[in-house]
Amino acid sequence: MSQALDRSVLDRLRAALDDVSGKFVAGLVAVYGGQAGELVHALEHASLDYDLEGLSSAAHSLKGSSDGVGGRRLAALCLELEHWRGTRSQLSSRVAAVREEVTVLERALATYLSS
Amino acid sequence: MKVLVVDDDRVSLLIAESVVEQSGHTCMTAADGDAAWRLFNTHHPEVVVTDWMMPGLDGLALCRAIRADPWDAYTYLILVTSLGTQDDILAGTQAGADDYVTKPLDPFTLRARLLVADRVTALHAQLGRYREDLSEQARTDPLTKLHNRLKLTEDLALLHSRSERYERDYSVALCDIDEFKHYNDTYGHQAGDEALRAVAQTLAGQARRNDSVYRYGGEEFLLLLPELAAPAAGAAVERLRKAAENLEIQHSGSAAGVLTLSAGISSYVPGHRLGAEQLLKEADLAMYAAKAAGRNQVSVAVLGPDGAAEKGVASVPSDRR
Numbered sequence: 001m002s003q004a005l006d007r008s009v010l011d012r013l014r015a016a017l018d019d020v021s022g023k024f025v026a027g028l029v030a031v032y033g034g035q036a037g038e039l040v041h042a043l044e045h046a047s048l049d050y051d052l053e054g055l056s057s058a059a060h061s062l063k064g065s066s067d068g069v070g071g072r073r074l075a076a077l078c079l080e081l082e083h084w085r086g087t088r089s090q091l092s093s094r095v096a097a098v099r100e101e102v103t104v105l106e107r108a109l110a111t112y113l114s115s
Numbered sequence: 116m117k118v119l120v121v122d123d124d125r126v127s128l129l130i131a132e133s134v135v136e137q138s139g140h141t142c143m144t145a146a147d148g149d150a151a152w153r154l155f156n157t158h159h160p161e162v163v164v165t166d167w168m169m170p171g172l173d174g175l176a177l178c179r180a181i182r183a184d185p186w187d188a189y190t191y192l193i194l195v196t197s198l199g200t201q202d203d204i205l206a207g208t209q210a211g212a213d214d215y216v217t218k219p220l221d222p223f224t225l226r227a228r229l230l231v232a233d234r235v236t237a238l239h240a241q242l243g244r245y246r247e248d249l250s251e252q253a254r255t256d257p258l259t260k261l262h263n264r265l266k267l268t269e270d271l272a273l274l275h276s277r278s279e280r281y282e283r284d285y286s287v288a289l290c291d292i293d294e295f296k297h298y299n300d301t302y303g304h305q306a307g308d309e310a311l312r313a314v315a316q317t318l319a320g321q322a323r324r325n326d327s328v329y330r331y332g333g334e335e336f337l338l339l340l341p342e343l344a345a346p347a348a349g350a351a352v353e354r355l356r357k358a359a360e361n362l363e364i365q366h367s368g369s370a371a372g373v374l375t376l377s378a379g380i381s382s383y384v385p386g387h388r389l390g391a392e393q394l395l396k397e398a399d400l401a402m403y404a405a406k407a408a409g410r411n412q413v414s415v416a417v418l419g420p421d422g423a424a425e426k427g428v429a430s431v432p433s434d435r436r
Binding site: 009012013016017018024027028031032034035057060061063064065067068069 | 124127
């Protein structure tokens with residue numbers, strides 16, 4: 001199974017944006033954390049209401065921002081929710097998996113920043 | 116360049132904003148298409164980098180709205196998309212996008228696209244300036260630097276429709292240099308050109324600020340006098356005739372011994388049925404009546420109460436020497 005965080009994404013960002021101090025990437029991770037929390041909340045609401053449009057929209061946004069910080073595995077989970085083909089009963093467990101993966105990714109991001 | 120970045124994803128927005136600013140451009144940001152459209156209309160950015168899927172107006176709709184804006188000189192549009200199929204790229208281009216980048220946003224790719232955008236927008240700005248210059252040249256008489264007949268046609272149509280709609284007076288005055296062929300034959304074409312320039316400069320300099328002076332033909336000048344009907348228009352043109360005479364350009368073929376003008380005026384007043392073209396014809400007839408009456412004078416076309424020409428002219432009192 002792939003890593004939660006593809007560190008090369010943030011490494012490339014730091015190099016391309018001349019972010020020697022890591023300040024930009026730290027800011028980006030903070031913004032991601034705030035946004036991911038909101039989007040997971042939106043996913044849970046959409047799941048409860050079985051609002052597939054809202055689900056797709058929140059999953060699309062979380063996919064994009066997770067991909068942007070190197071969260072490839074989470075992005076793949078979000079892609080599944082964006083084009084949800086499963087049943088209503090399967091949905092809540094997939095949303096829970098996304099929430100868990102967000103936590104894993106945030107931990108990996110914190111480790112990246114402290115290294 | 117002013118660059119507008121539009122994305123509901125704050126991570127992508129932050130990366131794009133950083134790339135734009137590091138590339139030396141001014142960056143504005145919007146979190147959705149509707150906010151972007153408002154910013155676009157207020158700040159007129161040269162480049163818009165927009166996400167495709169957003170709440171409200173999406174990226175495609177934003178591209179279409181910008182391309183449909185008749186006042187837009189040329190905004191370079193870059194679509195940011197995670198949809199990378201050929202059909203999607205084609206749809207984006209058809210909506211008006213010039214280029215696209217895929218998500219996750221790669222700073223190097225966006226920076227390269229901004230270099231292209233900078234070059235293309237600079238070319239469009241240059242093209243816009245050339246277009247303005249050409250438009251001005253196409254409406255300017257090269258010898259006298261007065262506006263020419265093309266500009267007259269446009270201005271007269273506008274003045275006539277405004278005067279009809281708002282029920283205002285206006286006059287047209289056709290001025291012709293007397294015995295100009297004789298002047299050219301006697302003093303040469305170079306002197307003739309100088310005389311035309313001198314008369315043009317005098318008419319333009321002495322006309323009221325809201326009046327417009329055009330070179331109508333060889334030695335003919337036409338004036339549009341908004342908000343003025345005969346007899347006030349007659350007095351205004353008589354002042355110009357006098358100013359031209361006072362240039363004292365020697366002319367052995369003229370009865371006055373100097374270069375002079377004959378002028379004919381016709382006036383539109385609310386309720387007239389006359390069109391602009393007919394007014395020009397009436398001014399022309401009045402000018403020929405001034406010539407027939409001895410030149411170096413101003414005649415006014417006499418029009419009926421509904422504007423129908425009564426085939427008559429009235430001379431404007433003159434203080435000729």
